[in-house]
Amino acid sequence: MSQADLAVKTRRRMGSQRRREMAGLLFVLPAMALVLVFFLIPLCMTVWMSFHNWPLMGAPKWTGLDNYAAMLKDRRFWGAMEFTIWYSIVATIAIFGVAFPLALFVERPGRTTAIYRTAFFLPVVVGFGSASLLWAWFMNVDSGLFSPAAVAMGLTDEPVNLMATTDGVFWSIMVLVVWKTAGFSMILLMTGLQSVPHDIIEAAHIDGANRFQRFWRIKLPLMRRTLALALILSVAGSMLAFDQFYIISNGGPRNSTLTAVYWIFSQSFVSFKLGYGAALSMVLLVILVIISIAQLWLLRSPTGDAK
Amino acid sequence: MLRTLTRVSALALAVGMGTAAAAQDTLTMWARTDVQNFLPQVVEAFNASHTTQVEVQFIPPGELVQKFATAAAGGSAPDMLSLDLIYTPAFAAAGQLADLTDIAKALPYFDQLSPAHIQAGTYDGRIYGVPFSADSSVLLWNKDLYAKAGLDPEVGPGNWAQIEEQAKAVRALGGDVYGYYFSGACAGCNAFTFLPYIWSQGADIVSADGTTATLDTPEVRGAVDLYRRLIAADAVPPSAETDTGSSFFSAFAGGNIGIATSGAFAIGILNTQYADMNYGVTYIPGPDGQPSSFGGGDNFVVTAGMEDMTAVGEFIDFIYSPEMQKLMAEFGSLPVRGDVAAQALEGLDTRYGVATDAMAKGRTPSTVVYNDIYNSATGPWLQFLQESFYGDDVDGSIMIAQETMQSILDGVQ
Numbered sequence: 001m002s003q004a005d006l007a008v009k010t011r012r013r014m015g016s017q018r019r020r021e022m023a024g025l026l027f028v029l030p031a032m033a034l035v036l037v038f039f040l041i042p043l044c045m046t047v048w049m050s051f052h053n054w055p056l057m058g059a060p061k062w063t064g065l066d067n068y069a070a071m072l073k074d075r076r077f078w079g080a081m082e083f084t085i086w087y088s089i090v091a092t093i094a095i096f097g098v099a100f101p102l103a104l105f106v107e108r109p110g111r112t113t114a115i116y117r118t119a120f121f122l123p124v125v126v127g128f129g130s131a132s133l134l135w136a137w138f139m140n141v142d143s144g145l146f147s148p149a150a151v152a153m154g155l156t157d158e159p160v161n162l163m164a165t166t167d168g169v170f171w172s173i174m175v176l177v178v179w180k181t182a183g184f185s186m187i188l189l190m191t192g193l194q195s196v197p198h199d200i201i202e203a204a205h206i207d208g209a210n211r212f213q214r215f216w217r218i219k220l221p222l223m224r225r226t227l228a229l230a231l232i233l234s235v236a237g238s239m240l241a242f243d244q245f246y247i248i249s250n251g252g253p254r255n256s257t258l259t260a261v262y263w264i265f266s267q268s269f270v271s272f273k274l275g276y277g278a279a280l281s282m283v284l285l286v287i288l289v290i291i292s293i294a295q296l297w298l299l300r301s302p303t304g305d306a307k
Numbered sequence: 308m309l310r311t312l313t314r315v316s317a318l319a320l321a322v323g324m325g326t327a328a329a330a331q332d333t334l335t336m337w338a339r340t341d342v343q344n345f346l347p348q349v350v351e352a353f354n355a356s357h358t359t360q361v362e363v364q365f366i367p368p369g370e371l372v373q374k375f376a377t378a379a380a381g382g383s384a385p386d387m388l389s390l391d392l393i394y395t396p397a398f399a400a401a402g403q404l405a406d407l408t409d410i411a412k413a414l415p416y417f418d419q420l421s422p423a424h425i426q427a428g429t430y431d432g433r434i435y436g437v438p439f440s441a442d443s444s445v446l447l448w449n450k451d452l453y454a455k456a457g458l459d460p461e462v463g464p465g466n467w468a469q470i471e472e473q474a475k476a477v478r479a480l481g482g483d484v485y486g487y488y489f490s491g492a493c494a495g496c497n498a499f500t501f502l503p504y505i506w507s508q509g510a511d512i513v514s515a516d517g518t519t520a521t522l523d524t525p526e527v528r529g530a531v532d533l534y535r536r537l538i539a540a541d542a543v544p545p546s547a548e549t550d551t552g553s554s555f556f557s558a559f560a561g562g563n564i565g566i567a568t569s570g571a572f573a574i575g576i577l578n579t580q581y582a583d584m585n586y587g588v589t590y591i592p593g594p595d596g597q598p599s600s601f602g603g604g605d606n607f608v609v610t611a612g613m614e615d616m617t618a619v620g621e622f623i624d625f626i627y628s629p630e631m632q633k634l635m636a637e638f639g640s641l642p643v644r645g646d647v648a649a650q651a652l653e654g655l656d657t658r659y660g661v662a663t664d665a666m667a668k669g670r671t672p673s674t675v676v677y678n679d680i681y682n683s684a685t686g687p688w689l690q691f692l693q694e695s696f697y698g699d700d701v702d703g704s705i706m707i708a709q710e711t712m713q714s715i716l717d718g719v720q
Contacts, residue, residue: 056376058401076685141546163492163549164697250551250684252492254693258685266685269373270678272397 046278054275056268067279076255077280080263081287087170087259088238094178095234099185104215106186107193117190121183128180132247135176139163139248146172166256169249173257176244181237185230192226193219228299232292239288260284332359332618337375338389339368342440342605344575345638346389352634353625359618361387379403384610387619389439392427392606393677399430400675405609408434410620416627419645423602423671436606437623438643440635443666444499444601446470446592447559447569447577450585452477452484456565463589464566466596467533474542477565486542488559488567489534491696493552494689498672498681499601500568500591501692504530506670507593512688513716517674520712522691522705529594531695531705538696548697551684560584570603571662575639578656588658590665602669604640641666679715687711 050067054060071077106117123131138145141161150156162168196219204218220227242261245251251258251266264284268277338346343365350361364385366374372394378384390398398404411417411425411434421438428436450460456476464470474486490496505512510526513519521527537543544564546554559567560581568591577584590598607626609619625631632642632651641663642648652659672681681688687708694704 055401056373057379057398057403141549142544159545161545161549164545250492252684252689252693253549254690254698255685263685266683270683270685271676272372272376272678 046281049275050279050282052275054273054278056272056274060275063275067276068283070276071279071283076258077260077263079255080258080260081284083256083258084239084241084260087241088235091174091177091238091241092231092234094174095182095185096230098178098182099189099230102182102186103189103193107190117187120186123180124183126180128243129247131176131180132244135172135244136248139168139172163249164253166253169253169257173244173248176248177238177241181234185234188226188230188233189223192223192230195226196222224299224301228296231299232295235291235295236288239284239291334359334361334387334618334622335385336361336363336387336389337366337371337385338363339371339391339605340365341368341391341572342389342640345440345635345640348634348638349626349631352631353622357618357621357625359621361622375403379610386610386613387622388608388610389605390436390608392424392436392438392602392604392671393682395428395436395606395608396430396673397675397677398608399428399433399435403611404435405611405613405616406433406435407437407609407619407623410616410623411437413620414624414627416644416646419647420627421602421604421643421645421666421669423666423669424604424606424643427671427673428606428608429673436608439605439607439626440640441602441604441643441666442570442572443603443641443662443669444503444568444570444591445662445665446566446589447573448473448566448587448589449477449559449562449564450587451562452480452565456480460585461587463587464592465589466592467594470533470566470592471536471540471542474537474566475540478540478542483544484563484565485544486540486565487537488543488547488554488564490550490552490555490558491548491693492550492684492689493555494684494686494692495682496552496555496568497692498688499570499603501530501534502672503591503599503601503670504533504593507591507597507599513672513674513680513712517719518716520709520716522709522712527705528701531701533594534696535701548693559586571641571659571666572639574656574658574662588661590661590668598665598668600665600669602666602671604643674719676715676719680712687715 049060051062051064052060053063053066102120106113106120137143139147139162141147141159141163146162147160151159160168162172200218200222201214204214209217240261241259242265245257245259245262246265249257251262260280261284264277264280267273267280336350346363346365350363354360368391371388371390375384375388384403395404407428411420414420421441424436424438424441425434428434428438446463448463453460453473456473456479458473458476464473470487476486477484478486489500502512505527508526508529510521510524512522512527514521534543542565544558547558550558556569556573556576558564559569559573560577562584574588577586591600592598607623609616613619626635627644627647629647629650632644632647633653636642636651636655636659641659642651644651645667648663652663674680679686683689690711691704691708694708695701698704
């Protein structure tokens with residue numbers, strides 16, 4: 001083969017590689033366009049707005065970093081942030097505490113498994129808005145379900161107004177959230193459990209590992225990636241909680257169940273300060289990114305391979 | 308833009324129909340659903356007698372401000388609005404409203420128009436909103452329960468001591484029957500019904516010039532203590548504490564409440580939908596009987612940028628005609644023009660008289676930060692009410708609310 005032939009061949013190979021790259025790019029182009037239009041552009045606009053005094057009505061005025069400076073003194077926002085983080089920790093533990101046993105229960109195929117899987121997953125398809133309205137009614141002290149049922153069963157003599165105390169609101173909403181979202185985490189964890197190769201489990205079995213050891217030392221480490229996904233989705237979802245608190249408690253009693261997103265909504269659309277709301281959103285975004293990175297790092301593979 | 312379009316389409320329609328009539332001008336109007344009871348009748352009457360036609364669209368009250376702001380930014384705002392009067396200063400300050408000063412002052416009966424509306428509609432010395440519908444806060448009492456409790460059913464509470472005494476007497480009937488009701492977790496409801504208890508003593512929670520929060524006064528503390536005594540005496544049902552406003556009307560209509568804070572709107576609904584209810588209407592009194600009320604309702608406003616105001620002037624004059632004032636009164640809105648009020652109310656339920664008089668005595672907070680201070684579910688007003696009515700540290704909660712309100716007021720300057 002002459003030198004020239006080799007050069008042509010190499011060129012051809014490079015050409016086909018470039019074509020393949022181009023084809024790949026074309027395939028992801030629609031998705032990239034969507035990300036650009038629905039994520040990147042709004043994100044840039046939010047950043048832009050956060051540097052303005054941007055009223056809901058009227059002309060915006062450039063104020064530089066004023067919104068971010070004001071935030072430092074916004075006790076309500078940091079209080080809401082603290083509550084949101086506390087809520088996220090409790091919700092995530094509660095969701096995993098319910099979803100993991102459920103996932104173990106429905107993992108193995110059986111005649112009734114499909115029914116259980118469906119039953120546990122069903123609440124996920126109910127919208128948060130509808131579920132919250134349902135709960136708001138359940139929690140009504142006079143005409144609801146919880147308090148009248150407790151009185152009827154003789155558990156308490158006096159009606160219990162769950163909406164009147166922070167604990168009442170917090171734990172009632174927690175039950176709603178677990179009921180509503182545990183099914184989703186269950187499906188994720190179930191696929192994780194099923195993805196663990198059977199021969200490894202079998203080998204462990206032969207080596208004398210008991211059921212707990214097989215779960216703790218084999219399955220759990222091998223489903224690290226699924227765990228990370230389920231955890232990040234759960235934490236991010238909890239950090240952005242809004243609907244249930246807006247509909248059920250209005251952030252009450254006495255602003256004690258005010259979440260970060262609720263405060264952003266309130267500043268933007270009740271106080272008409274869109275610029276300040278945008279600045280708060282940016283800070284929440286940064287906090288959320290940091291938390292997510294921290295979770296990925298914690299659940300990284302010990303061998304250092306990609307997740 | 309929208310106006311031009313509708314004009315063009317009206318013109319096309321007129322030409323298409325081959326009539327010799329001049330092009331009809333169409334004015335678009337948005338209103339919150341609260342005025343759906345009577346606005347369609349008013350518009351229908353106006354359209355029947357005028358070349359200019361008004362088209363109305365109703366918007367849920369919670370969405371009106373956002374929807375208008377979006378439409379205004381996109382150039383598709385309606386020509387006119389029936390706007391909750393408390394929003395008039397904020398809209399005017401944002402440059403969204405047309406100056407109606409000349410039209411308003413040219414009306415021969417201008418000085419007879421509801422002062423609360425005009426005050427809320429005035430911004431920087433110019434009038435941007437004129438009265439449209441009116442609703443004043445009052446107390447309702449259940450005459451049947453009063454009779455059962457051995458009270459005179461024809462005499463409602465006239466001062467604080469009587470409120471307490473009568474509420475306790477009704478509560479003594481026991482069971483599900485309670486003496487007094489207010490929506491404890493509803494910021495707007497309590498601005499409407501609790502502020503008058505403070506005003507009746509000559510005090511307010513914001514200074515007259517709108518720059519200083521004045522919550523830390525004996526008058527505010529006095530009104531708070533009235534509610535605390537009612538709650539401590541078990542005269543208020545436990546569900547009141549967490550009512551976000553959904554039972555503001557229905558709690559009294561259920562027939563188990565002796566005295567309830569409410570508004571003139573309730574008279575219309577009670578008379579039409581709860582015909583069996585035997586009730587009385589009285590003023591919200593001060594400690595010694597000095598009456599006070601929140602003058603609520605809607606202002607009529609015009610979107611900035613309208614050039615020819617002739618048709619708007621015609622519409623304004625039309626709504627103040629004795630016939631329309633009567634029509635609106637029949638459907639539950641109090642007259643907003645003093646000199647024809649008696650005529651408008653003639654033949655109607657006499658209980659409207661109390662509410663109309665309350666309206667005349669009524670006050671309306673006028674501030675561009677009304678939402679932040681009073682209306683917001685996360686604002687200082689509601690937090691103050693909940694903590695001071697039900698909490699243990701009244702002075703502490705007053706101090707915190709005072710600080711928060713002051714920082715909001717400082718933000719305006």
